[in-house]
Amino acid sequence: MSEIVANRYAQALFEVAEERDAVDVIESQLRIVAESLYEHKDLRRVLMHPQVSSNNKKELVNKLFENQAGVEVLNLLRLLIDRKREAIIEDVLEAYTRMANEKRGILDATITTAVALDDQEQQELADRLGTALGKKLSIHAYVDKAIIGGIQLRIGDRLYDGSIAGKLAGFKQEIKVGRQG
Template identity: 70%
Template sequence: MSEIVANRYAEALFEVAEERQLIDAIETQLTSVTDTLSNNEELRRVLQHPQISADEKKALVDGLFKDAVGLEVSNLLKLLIDRKRESIINDVLEAYTLMANEKRGILDVTVTTAVPLDEEEQSDLARRLGEALGKKLRISVTVNKEIIGGILMRIGDRLYDGTIAGKLAGFKHEITSR
């Protein structure tokens, strides 16, 4: 449910950002806010505490972020506080980033392998996948030795499993379902 609500806020913010040609700047500002909140548990608790008034929370946000964010992000934060939705700021950033990347023609891909990929292998993978998908890719690589070998890719909300562990699980399912 919070994802749907976050998408609405992100869409509204993205429309404003697009009109004002501030897509990148607003994404940077949102990232700065979410990083600050992620790294400060006490601040998160204060912003989500039901007995602290909205006015006090907005004053705190103004003081903390007045030089770091523009009017658009500041207004978003205050709106989230007024509507008691402070906890969805990370979801708003995620949805906003997806919209911004769509506009830029960039696709985020998470690749999981059993062994680390060097820079050359990562760029080659990004180039080949990008050509196949007709998009520019931003790849983040993680290592998980449990997949044994092969590659696991998450592109948007799709998961492509080309791992040995995935194939073994498929074989096991086929054998047990007969």
Template identity: 70%
Template sequence: MSEIVANRYAKALFEVAEERNSVDAIETQLISVAHAISENEELRRVLLHPQINSAEKKALVDKLFDKEVGLEVMNLLRLLIDRKRELIIDEVLEAYTHMADFKRGILDVTVTTAVPLDEEEQQDLAQRLGDVLGKKLRMHVKVRKEIIGGILLRIGDRLYDGTMAGKLAGFRQEIKVGK
């Protein structure tokens, strides 16, 4: 549920950022704020505390971030506080970054293999996938021995399973169904 709400805030902020030609600057500011909140346990406690009113929380946020962020991000923070959604800033940042990356033609791809890929293999895979998809890729590489062999790709919301474990699971299902 909070993901849907975070997407709405991110979309509104992104539209303002596009109008003002400041997509990158606002992303940098969001990263700074999200990092500060996630790294500071005391700040998170204050933002979550039910007995601290919105005005006090906004005053604190103004004091902490006034010099670091622009009006757009500051207004977002104030709005989140007013709506008691202070701690969805990470989700807003994630949604905003996806929108900004889409505009930049960058696609996040998670590659999972049974054995580590060396740098050359990673670059080759990124180049081939990028050519097929017509995008620049930001690759995240993971290793999971239980996939036995092959490759598991997550591109956006889609999962492409070319692993041995996935094929074996498919065979098991076919045997159960009796195809």
């Protein structure tokens, strides 16, 4: 549910950013705010606390971010505070970044392998996949020993499973179906 709401806020902010030709600048400002809230747990606690008034939260946000964020990002923060949605700022950043990358022709790809890939391997994989898809890829790599070997690739809502665990699960399903038939 919060993802849907975050997408709406991100879409509104993105439209304003496009009108002002400030997509990159606003993304950078939004990232600074989200990272600050993530890194400073006490600040996050204050902003999420129901006993702290909206006015006090907005005053705190203004003081903390007036030199790092423009009027668009500050207005978004105030709006989130007024609507008691302070907790979704990271989701808004994620949705906004996805929209900005789409405009730039960049796809987000999540790659899961059984062993860690070094930076060069990640870049080579991104280049090869990007060429095949006709897009630039932004790679997010994760390690999951449970896949045993191979690779899982997620682009958007599509999962390409070339892992050994995925193949074993497929074989298991074929055997089950074969027994019933």
